[in-house]
Amino acid sequence: MLPCLPLLLLVTLAASNVMKSPEDLESEMFPPVNPNCTQRLTDYILLRQEIQLSKMAAAEEARTQLMRENLQVLTQVRDTLSQVSETLTQRSQVNGKSLVETRRTCDPPFSPVGDSCLLLNLALKSDWASARQFCVGKGADLARFSDAAGYAAILDYINKINSENDSIDVWLGGTDEALEGTWLWVTGELMPRGPPFWGSTDSYKAAPDGGTSQNCAGLYKRDNYYMHDLRCNGAAAPLCQKL
Structure with a gap:
């Protein structure tokens, strides 16, 4: 009989749980x-x-x-x-x-171009230093520009003055004579580099490319007046500018 006692106890416990109500079971599980x-x-x-x-x-x-x-x-x-x-x-x-008409007035022979007055003397062909002296004598200096708009305005003016399309180069107020490869305007400001300002030799080698033998900047007629480094003792027309 003793071996049956554990089984009897389990049955009794199970029976007691069966007899409990659902509420009692819930209270025990969730106090x-x-x-x-x-x-x-x-x-x-x-x-x-x-x-x-x-x-x-x-x-x-x-x-x-x-x-x-x-x-x-x-x-x-x-x-x-x-x-x-x-x-x-x-x-x-x-x-x-x-x-536009009242923005800028220029005394002859200068013409209003953008925010400045320009004078291109096609009849005078001289070296760069003489061209600058000519402009200074007119109360001006060789021309310069700071951006593409200023460059375009100068080109438009030159093409109108040179209506006969003579093969004449034009001096600008730029040089690298003080320090080779450092191109400065006569005011001491850096000149713009690369396109659309500087041209090329035979559409291949980009200017400036003349080394120490070409230290003055000009507009080169045979390259549609793109900028080139030219020999300072060469002959070109002065482009004078009053700001």
């Missing part, structure tokens, strides 16, 4: 939560929500401030543009002339 734990969880959730709301409010305030600053800047830009437009309108009405 009630401590009220303090529930309160702490609620406080934690509320705190997280409060933090999130604070961050959202701060972000919204920052966006609002940024929009105010942008509006202020745009208002200033609008007012500035209005003042500039009014000034340009007033200038354009001076003596019934347009703004």
Whole structure:
């Protein structure tokens, strides 16, 4: 009989569990939560929500401030543009002339070209130093430019003056005589390099390419008036400029 006792005990325990109601089983599996734990969880959730709301409010305030600053800047830009437009309108009405016509006046024999006055003397062919002296005697200096627009304006002017399309090179106010390879305008400013300013030899070797024997800049007629380094003692026409 003794070997049957463990089996009997297991059957008795199982029977006792079967006799329990579902509510009793649930209470044993999920004991009630401590009220303090529930309160702490609620406080934690509320705190997280409060933090999130604070961050959202701060972000919204920052966006609002940024929009105010942008509006202020745009208002200033609008007012500035209005003042500039009014000034340009007033200038354009001076003596019934347009703004372009009144922007620059040049005494003959100089002609207005862009923001400067130019004089090209095709009848004078001299070396670079003599050409510069000629310009200085006219209260000017050999011409220079800083960008493609200025270069294009000079080319347009030269082609109009040289209507006969004579094969005449034109001196500019640029040289690398002080330091080989460092091309400077007569004002001491660096000259622009590369295209579309400098030309090439036989459409192959890019100028400047003459080394120490060619230290003065000119517009080379046989290369459609692209810039080239030329011999300073060569003959070319002076292009004088008043700024």
